[in-house]
Amino acid sequence: xxxxxxxxxxxxxxxxxxxxxxxxxxxxxxxxxxxxxxxxxxxxxxxxxxxxxxxxxxxxxxxxxxxxxxxxxxxxxxxxxxxxxxxxxxxxxxxxxxxxxxxxxxxxxxxxxxxxxxxxxxxxxxxxxxxxxxxxxxxxxxxxxxxxxxxxxxxxxxxxxxxxxxxxxxxxxxxxxxxxxxxxxxxxxxxxxxxxxxxxxxxxxxxxxxxxxxxxxxxxxxxxxxxxxxxxxxxxxxxxxxxxxxxxxxxxxxxxxxxxxxxxxxxxxxxxxxxxxxxxxxxxxxxxxxxxxxxxxxxxxxxxxxxxxxxxxxxxxxxxxxxxxxxxxxxxxxxxxxxxxxxxxxxxxxxxxxxxxxxxxxxxxxxxxxxxxxxxxxxxxxxxxxxxxxxxxxxxxxxxxxxxx
Numbered sequence: 221x222x223x224x225x226x227x228x229x230x231x232x233x234x235x236x237x238x239x240x241x242x243x244x245x246x247x248x249x250x251x252x253x254x255x256x257x258x259x260x261x262x263x264x265x266x267x268x269x270x271x272x273x274x275x276x277x278x279x280x281x282x283x284x285x286x287x288x289x290x291x292x293x294x295x296x297x298x299x300x301x302x303x304x305x306x307x308x309x310x311x312x313x314x315x316x317x318x319x320x321x322x323x324x325x326x327x328x329x330x331x332x333x334x335x336x337x338x339x340x341x342x343x344x345x346x347x348x349x350x351x352x353x354x355x356x357x358x359x360x361x362x363x364x365x366x367x368x369x370x371x372x373x374x375x376x377x378x379x380x381x382x383x384x385x386x387x388x389x390x391x392x393x394x395x396x397x398x399x400x401x402x403x404x405x406x407x408x409x410x411x412x413x414x415x416x417x418x419x420x421x422x423x424x425x426x427x428x429x430x431x432x433x434x435x436x437x438x439x440x441x442x443x444x445x446x447x448x449x450x451x452x453x454x455x456x457x458x459x460x461x462x463x464x465x466x467x468x469x470x471x472x473x474x475x476x477x478x479x480x481x482x483x484x485x486x487x488x489x490x491x492x493x494x495x496x497x498x499x500x501x502x503x504x505x506x507x508x509x510x511x512x513x514x515x516x517x518x519x520x521x522x523x524x525x526x527x528x529x530x531x532x533x534x535x536x537x538x539x540x541x542x543x544x545x546x547x548x549x550x551x552x553x554x555x556x557x558x559x560x561x562x563x564x565x566x567x568x569x570x571x572x573x574x575x576x577x578x579x580x581x582x583x584x585x586x587x588x589x590x591x592x593x594x595x596x597x598x599x600x601x602x603x604x605x606x607x608x609x610x611x612x613x614x615x616x617x618x619x620x621x622x623x624x625x
Contacts, residue, residue: 225249225283231496232489234276236415237440239425244410244437248285252337254408255280256288258345258398260296262311264322265463268475268491271330272441273412275490277340278330284338288408289327291320293346295394320344326462329525341406345398364430365393365423373419392420399424403436410437444490462525468552469526473534474616476518484513492520541618551610553620564589564601571621573613588614 226245229235238244247253257273259266266274277287293316311319324342327333331340352360370376370392379388399421402408413421421438428436460475461467467475479487485503488494494502494516502513515535523531537551554571562570568580568589581599583589589596590612591603603609609621 225279228279228496229276232279233486234272234279234441234490235439236442237418237438239422239438240435243435244439247409247437248280248283252284252286253280253410254286254288254402254406255410255412256290256343256399256402256408257412258290258292258295258395259323260292261316261319261323262296263461264319265461265466266323266326267459267461267467269444269459270326271462272444272490273414274327274330276412276439276441281331281338281340286338287331287340288402288406289323289331289340289342290398290402291323291342291344292398293320293344294349295345295391295398297346322463329462343402343406345394345401348401349394349397361393361397361427364427365396369423375416375419392423395420396423396427399436400427400431403428403432403434408436410439413438413440415440415443464526464530469522469530470534470537470552471617472525473518473522473531473538476521477514477538478616479514479517481510484510484517487521488513488517492517492524494520537618551618551620553622555622555624557624558605559625561602561604564591564596564603565599567603568611571611571619573611573617573619583613 225248229248255277257277259270277289281287296311296316296319327340327342333340333342370389371380373392375392376384376389399408399411411421411424418438418440421440425436425438428434459467460472462472464472476487476491485499488499488502489496502516505513515538518538519531519535522534526534541551556570558567558570564584565577565580568574568584569577574580574583580589584596584599584601587595587597591601592610593612605623605625607623609623611619611621613619
C-alpha cells in the first residue's frame, strides 16, 4: 500500500499545511507512525467541526498507524485562546470528568481502541502535568520559550487586544510539553491539528528539537465552516454534535442531507469513505439527481458516526416526513408529561426545542412553528393534551412528542 495513503489524504482534501511535507509523505507511506490529536474537554461530545482531523486519523489507522487521542485534563483547566477573543470559563472537576468520558465515547465511533499495535489509545495530559510544581516547570522549560516567539503567534495577538491573561499565555507551553511527553513515552512523531492550532503545535516541534535533537512533525487540516463562513463550534451556537444524547442520528443525517450544493464534493471526500472514483461520478449530478447524492452523503456520514441501523432509521424518518414514504416512527421523539392544556411557548420549551420562551416566541411570530401540520402564529395558542403531537420547527426539524399523563 506504499504511496497510497498520502495520495488518498491529498485527494480527499485533508491536508492544509505540513512542517516537512516530503518527510511526512515518506513516513506515512512506508512506515508505522504514532500520531496524536488533542482536544480539550470543554464539552461532553465532539461536534462536526472537530471531525476533519478525526476522519484523517481514521484513515491513518486503516493503514496501520497508531492514533493517540489526547484529552486536555490539564490544558482544559486553562483554556485555549486559539481562534477566540474571549477567555473560556473554568470547569469543575465533575464537569471535566463527564466531558472526558463523553469525548472517549465520540472517538470510539470513529476509531478502534484496544491493545493491538495500531489500536487507538486515549491519554490525559493531566496525568503528567499534575506532577509539575510551578518552580519545577519553569526550571525545566522556562528557557525553551522566548517571549517574542510566543507573541508572534496569531492566537496570542488576537487575545492581547482583549486582555489575554497570564493563564492563557501559558497554554502553548503546556501543549508543547504534551508533544514532548508523548514523544518520549510513546515514540509519537506527529501531531494532527486544525488550521487554527498550527502555532501551538509548532511550539512542540521546536521544543523536541531543543530537548532531544530530533525532528517531529505537524500536519494541519482545513477548518469546516457554516453557510456564513463561521467556524462550526458550540461557542458559535451552530454545533452538530456526534453523541446522540446531544444531536439525534436523525438530526445528524439531516445536517448532511442539507449540505449546500457547493460543499457536496468536499463533504463526500472528508466525512465518508466512499471511493474517490465513485465520488467523481456522483459529483457530476445536477438538480434532482444532486438531491439523491446528498442522501447518499447523509447516509454514509451517519453510518460511520451512529452505525448502520441508525442510518437506516434516519433515512426512513426523512422519507416519511419529506417524501411520503418511510417509517414515521423513526422521527425523533420526546416524552412529555402533560395532564392539562399548555401554552405554546411553555410547550416548546418543555420539549427542549428552545432554551427560552423568548426564543420560542420569536419563532412562533415568524411563522416557523407547526403543530400537527397547522402553522401557529399566535403566541397565546394553547396546546391540548392528546396521545402524540407532531411539532415542526422551521423547514427541517421535526419532533414527535409523546404525551404521558
